[in-house]
Amino acid sequence: MPRSSADIASRLLDSALHLFAERTYEGTQMPAVAHHAQVGVGSIYRYYPSKEALGNAVFRYAKGGLLAELTEATARPASSPRKEFAQIWRGFTRFAGGSPAAFAFLEHQQHDTFLDAESRVLAAEIDAFAADIIERGQRAGAIRPGDAAVLVALAIGAFGGLLKSIRPLLVTDLSPETLADAESAVWDLLHRKA
Amino acid sequence: MPRSSADIASRLLDSALHLFAERTYEGTQMPAVAHHAQVGVGSIYRYYPSKEALGNAVFRYAKGGLLAELTEATARPASSPRKEFAQIWRGFTRFAGGSPAAFAFLEHQQHDTFLDAESRVLAAEIDAFAADIIERGQRAGAIRPGDAAVLVALAIGAFGGLLKSIRPLLVTDLSPETLADAESAVWDLLHRKA
């Protein structure tokens, strides 16, 4: 089972993501990452110049994954705001189901200690993406008025809360009914009542 | 102005809370806590046997503060589930406004690394308290059916998201209108539609 360079780099990314998600960036030691990735400590530094760089790579990997999922989920035009919300919900669900660690890691609030400028830009992009959808819904009269950023925060917060409430953070452990109930609850949070 | 024991102990708690909220439990050094509390490093150990103990004390201090606020907010019986929700919302708002650091700290997901059994019990109590209120509302037909824990998670998550969206985490920076809008949005999340 020969390991290519890309292989090692990505295994390091995955290992770091898992450990950071579980025990915090600060609480994870480089040797632990190496061990989890089944690689020598020194090898980490061949791919990432420092722990901080690794932290940023992990952040961008996770955030980028979410962005990709959302982009894909909303690729085909939805026939109604409710449908578009369903697409988004599905994107989040798939992302959280496919990469629970990535979702958990992004939920952490302590990124400020190591994020660099580029990472912050990416984070802002996602926020803009989400705010844009909300604003379209508002113009269509389907979503309640008010600061789009606030509505985004409420909705994503709710989704995050839902995930946090289950251990380990596996959406797949939620029954389809529970998930559907949660979806309509969050839709009601956003929806403009008649 | 000699300082009483209780004085030092509580200043340490406050300082630790602030720093933990800002830079993570793992990312905060004991000397930093001592410095912030204007106390010698050695003194910390007269009040808290270890960093872990301090971390748990801080957690219980914060969680206990929230519980107290919620208990007080719901002290007088509410005339309707919507009113009771308003009480709860007010409790959260007051708590987050009065101790932003405490709220921020509780939002961190990484407590698992240092929480002891007693702290976990306290955390469970709050959850039970919240679930109980939801269940009462469900029995009264005012809150949508479904797993109460899930609804709690969604609502608290939404509130947390709202707070996270503003920097620094100061509810007091939100306009009364925004806050009111958010409150009804979250109520709609919980409310059983006709």
Place this chain on the structure above:
Amino acid sequence: MPRSSADIASRLLDSALHLFAERTYEGTQMPAVAHHAQVGVGSIYRYYPSKEALGNAVFRYAKGGLLAELTEATARPASSPRKEFAQIWRGFTRFAGGSPAAFAFLEHQQHDTFLDAESRVLAAEIDAFAADIIERGQRAGAIRPGDAAVLVALAIGAFGGLLKSIRPLLVTDLSPETLADAESAVWDLLHRKA
């Protein structure tokens, strides 16, 4: 035998000087310095922020010691250039005898890797001090003409070579006759022949 702060700082300086002289700055490990000074590794960092800072402190300590010795040796005016040379020679001899490690360390050529600006200034001062004496001797007609810096380099180089030739670098191991012979040889190197 309680150890004062100044005590530790200076013992660290001495230990580092000895080890740097013996095995190079690069070849000396911080734990070795700590061990030699009978101090914990961490303590080094209470007095010197980094190995580089320690290296510079050692350099300034050694160079400053030489400057002090030379200043003292030439404190009282000499009645002739030859007498002044004898004073200088005595200064070097006393310095090399009293702090063999300091002399040996200064003879190393590899300081460039860690010296900071302040250290370089000090080094330049000594050079100026020496050049000044040579120039006075030249004006008095006692020292051969030519670039003073070159003459300084030749004379100090000769003295350094003398020291290097004995192991361990102890001037005190040289017989008074040998030392006197060397002194007149170096004087002849400088002296203007009739």
Place this chain on the structure above:
Amino acid sequence: MPRSSADIASRLLDSALHLFAERTYEGTQMPAVAHHAQVGVGSIYRYYPSKEALGNAVFRYAKGGLLAELTEATARPASSPRKEFAQIWRGFTRFAGGSPAAFAFLEHQQHDTFLDAESRVLAAEIDAFAADIIERGQRAGAIRPGDAAVLVALAIGAFGGLLKSIRPLLVTDLSPETLADAESAVWDLLHRKA
């Protein structure tokens, strides 16, 4: 343009010499040597079993070069001790001019950490060669009496000091006059005065 084995081995030697001279043996990394020699790191180990072995090879290469230069310079019998000294001086000058790095490297004092027995023998040979010349001069009454080793040390030290005083260590940067002046100064150091 495939490179022969000897080619690689000698380029490694040159590169190592340059880097060792500039940044110390301890301060030079094997990858840096490989890079400078435009060779893969692994290749070093095909020619030199270890860094220590490379260090010794470099030392012997440099010291051997000096010995060769001196041997050649003194090949034809000199008509007087002063002429013989001129030959030696010329040998040193040519060596230092032709291989500044080699000369600089030999001036380092810290070889003790890695020199093996064979290298020490070679070093002793050079010393003997020089002492022998001095002793012949003494017997001829041209050089001052005293320990030959001490005189060698003084003279070579002076020459070394001269070189050190210029940056970068290039004899070729010294004017012919300065060089001639220095030569007679050092001769006066050795010369028996009437």
Place this chain on the structure above:
DNA sequence: TATGAATGAGGATTCATTCAT
């Protein structure tokens, strides 16, 4: 034969904790 990615022991530095004052 030449390479350079992979390794892990070793080096500089940090920080929770102790203890003499």
Place this chain on the structure above:
DNA sequence: AATGAATGAATCCTCATTCAT
């Protein structure tokens, strides 16, 4: 009781050396 200097285990990172290609 309060302090903060001292400590050394633990952390991040480097680099001599190996080995599969």
